[in-house]
Amino acid sequence: MKKVIYNQFGDERVLELVEQAVPAIQNDQLLIRVKAVSINPLDWKVYGGEMKLMSGSRFPKSLGIDFSGMVEQAGSQVTRFKEGDAVMGLLDAFKGGALAEYVVVTEKDITRKPALVSFEQAAALPVTGLSALQIMDQLAAVRPEQDVLINGASGGIGVFAVQIAKKRGAHVTAVVSTDAVTAATQWGADTVIDYTKQPINQLTQRFDVLIDLSTKLSLGEAKPLMKPRSVLVSTLPSPVTLLSSFVTNLFSGKKHKILILKPTVERLTTLTNLAGAGLQIEVANTYTLSNVREAYAEARHRKRIGKSVIVLD
Ligand SMILES: NC(=O)c1ccc[n+]([C@@H]2O[C@H](COP(=O)([O-])OP(=O)(O)OC[C@H]3O[C@@H](n4cnc5c(N)ncnc54)[C@H](OP(=O)(O)O)[C@@H]3O)[C@@H](O)[C@H]2O)c1
Structure with a gap:
């Protein structure tokens, strides 16, 4: 073979x-x-x-x-x-x-x-869908009516993160580059921001959940966009970020969670059901x-x- x-x-x-x-x-x-x-x-x-x-x-x-x-x-x-x-x-x-x-x-x-x-x-x-599910259910625990910003929403994880956050009843802001603006609206995003035209640090809105899939948004840059009790999810684990997020989470209402993908049979089944029910x-x-x-x-x-x-x- x-x-x-x-x-x-x-x-x-x-x-x-x-x-x-x-x-x-x-x-x-x-x-x-x-x-x-x-x-x-x-x-x-x-x-x-x-x-x-x-x-x-x-x-x-x-x-x-x-x-x-x-x-x-x-x-x-x-x-x-x-x-x-x-x-x-x-x-x-x-x-x-x-x-x-x-x-x-x-x-x-x-x-x-x-x-x-x-x-x-x-x-x-599998990898991106399970990542999106783990972020929504375990790391960010997204709830109805929450304001969720997804930075890098048109990549592998982002496409599913937008759709699953909408299914959880959240108000979703998708940050993408120009070619993906129309598609992000089709996946259900309530607001779409073209990061090549409007840097997110200019936003005046504050969010309950920020999900950074670009790997370019630090906690320091995210903090001004976060509500007093909120969470930033990052996807690049390193010993330094894992340690600093642990310390941050002890003392601050603005939490920092790092994705370390842990596939489970239950999430794989949930994902299959979502896909069978029309997940794009x-x-x-x-x-x-x-x-x-x-x-x-x-x-x-x-x-x-x-x-x-x-x-x-
Ligand atoms: N820790 C874990 O267990 C785990 C598991 C799975 C994935 N990951 C990591 O998670 C990250 C995301 O995965 P993915 O599959 O979604 O990757 P991807 O398909 O490469 O998506 C990344 C997205 O970031 C966007 N982006 C780039 N620069 C940006 C900026 N300045 N502002 C806003 N968005 C920007 C890109 O959009 P444009 O191309 O339009 O710029 C792209 O849509 C990767 O680094 C991956 O390695 C980690």
């Missing part, structure tokens, strides 16, 4: 397409024939060597976290899925391995793909395995609405 690997840290040029044997499964595992894999910003942080502490430095390494596909083979202890089921799921974020024609998973890694969701859309859902999933571009380097270079450097997806034959 074809698989994307890399043997050193670096930019997209380290990615190689190689031939490997199709892996064998244990009794509690499933073999998935992969149909599509989406690109996440974490991928290039890992193959770029920024996450060595989490990923380790042993090579060869694999790439690709979330995927969709068909169950090719199910081990004898597998109870919830059978051969031929269309599924979607995610692998360990720091080990990857979904960018391959076949991948081995356990039942807790996957969920059924809703019939109305394409394989490309399904691959675009944006696929910006599709690529093939053979142009994986181009796919990553474009995802990293070009503006896009939603996610880039690599489609397998």
Whole structure:
């Protein structure tokens, strides 16, 4: 089978397409024939060597976290899925391995793909959809009538964050660049701000929840936009931000929460139900395995609405 690997840290040029044997499964595992894999910003942080502490430095390494596909083979202890089921799921974020024609998973890694969701859309859902759900339910605990600002609302997480915050009954302000203004209104945002025309530090409104997906908004910059009892959610964990947020949260009504994605079967099921009920999933571009380097270079450097997806034959 074809698989994307890399043997050193670096930019997209380290990615190689190689031939490997199709892996064998244990009794509690499933073999998935992969149909599509989406690109996440974490991928290039890992193959770029920024996450060595989490990923380790042993090579060869694999790439690709979330995927969709068909169950090719199910081990004898597998109870919830059978051969031929269309599924979607995610692998360990720091080990990857979904960018391959076949991948081995356990039942807790996957969920059924809703019939109305394409394989490309399904691959675009797990990491970013679960992140959006964890932010809404656990970190920000968004409630009806709250004022929620989403900075970076047209990227992978943002598309879902806007829609889920609206479902929770919040008043949503989406901050995007010019090309995404119309789309953000379609996802349900009450107010849309084009950050290329109006910097958010000029806003006079104050928010209960700020969600920064751009990774460019510090707590210091966010504070003037926050109500006395409010929360900023950031998505870039580091020892320094984790420690400073811990101290901030002891003494201030303006809390700082940091996302560390923890996928659960329950949230994966909630996400599947939302997708089956019409959650809009944006696929910006599709690529093939053979142009994986181009796919990553474009995802990293070009503006896009939603996610880039690599489609397998
Ligand atoms: N900690 C965790 O467990 C975890 C889990 C998942 C993701 N993440 C991280 O969360 C972040 C967001 O993920 P994602 O998949 O949504 O990334 P993404 O698709 O790259 O989205 C980032 C968004 O930020 C916007 N942006 C860039 N500069 C901006 C600015 N100055 N002001 C406002 N918006 C700006 C971009 O819009 P334009 O392109 O239009 O500028 C883009 O829509 C990434 O850094 C990712 O690595 C962390």
